[in-house]
Amino acid sequence: MTNHDDYSIMIQLFIDDELKGQEREDLISHLKDCARCQEELEEAKSFSVRVRGARPQVEAPPALREKILSHMSNPAQQATSYPPIQKRYSVRPYWRPLAAAAMVLVTVAGVLSISYLRREARAESFVDAAVAEHRGAGDGRPLDVQSDSPDVVATWFAQRVSFPFRIPNAGVAADDRANYTLAGGRLVKFGGEPAALLEFRMPNNRISLLVSSDKLAAAAGGKVTRSAGLNFHAKDLGELHVATWDNKGLTYALISSVAMGGNNSCPTCHRERAAAAATLKRPHERFWHAQPLPEISANQVNHFSY
Amino acid sequence: MMFQKVGRNSENEGFGIEYLDSLYGYALMLTRNSVEAEDLVQETYVRALKAQHRLREDSNIKGWFFTILRNIRLNEIRKGKTGPHLVDVDGEEGGADLLPGHTRNSQEILIGKEDAEQVQVAIGRLSAEFREVILLREFEELSYQEIAVVLNCPAGTVMSRLGRARAKLRTLLAETSSQPLSYRKASR
């Protein structure tokens, strides 16, 4: 006969999803009529939840992410250019300010160039298109595909747009307190090409997200916030809040109401609140930084560097 | 979820990049030093990229990355490139100053974060061995078998170590909550 010490071990294994077959069956049937083990199970479960809830919000430095991604896109060149580890330690204190200075120089040069101005103009028309679509949807224009399943919506768009469509993982996590729900999407035109417009619903609001290839538009202008290796460009247009960004070959423009306020504010621009609202995982992070799907070709990673 | 399946395709750029934050957290825990942690993670991706053709279709990619990272770290320690952070015995190492995330923006610590903060402090007081197994199981949600591969030990060892680590953590947390409020870590 199994004694209670054994059951204690089994309970922990059960919570860790390591208890299989007959042992699992035995425990489950024992739990039905043993109040002591039920209590122990509940206690162990809540301890596990408590520990997991303490997971620190660790974010790798954006520079590290960029370095790794650029190494992946060109392993041979990068591998030889790494300075030896020991040496790098000694130069590190000087390296950071230098890198920051280099970044500022790049930005200043960019501001003065014609291509930057062109880019900004294109970004503006991209944002304008997104705003127009957002308002159109508010007037009751129907969705082409209606589903709260990212898989369904992504599959639908994958057959209709010419770029490798990716959908951010919105509202799919059970612990997503922001309550975004995917409503569906519409096929729209931008720059003469099909683009994807996604609609997300919140209790008192809705969000539109226009997605296109970054060959047609690139994010520019506005107030720039760097987060997780991406540059977010944000601004307010009348009653609307706009955030636009590039990620791995795609350009996104996200439109929501300025009036949303409080904890429902654009998480791109209110990251502290967004982080505080997240518990075990970071739904917002996954929302704003969609992972690429496998079919993306290797050269597209180049769009990621800036 | 479909977007998590990225790493398996070797043609895919951004190979394993979805584990970057997790790996960085693990590296911070092992090195207790953000500069060393960055180097460790970078080296992990360099090695992983070279070795990815050896991955089998059914390999656990996340566990594989963790294993590579830990092996690099062990080699560094063996070669004397770094302090022997991993070999300290079950003892209290004084606070959670270097626990990943401890330097979070104070704005993140809102209501409901107080308990998380307490738990983080307690985890910071665990031995390196216990802290590691808690991180791999509770934070990274690796299975016993996956952890066994990372730690290069039998799954039974993982089970017993995890049991002891949890027991120690419970004790530490019980101590914390029996202390007067003013002794607890301030969290605003």
Ligand SMILES: [Zn+2]
């Ligand atoms: Zn019982």
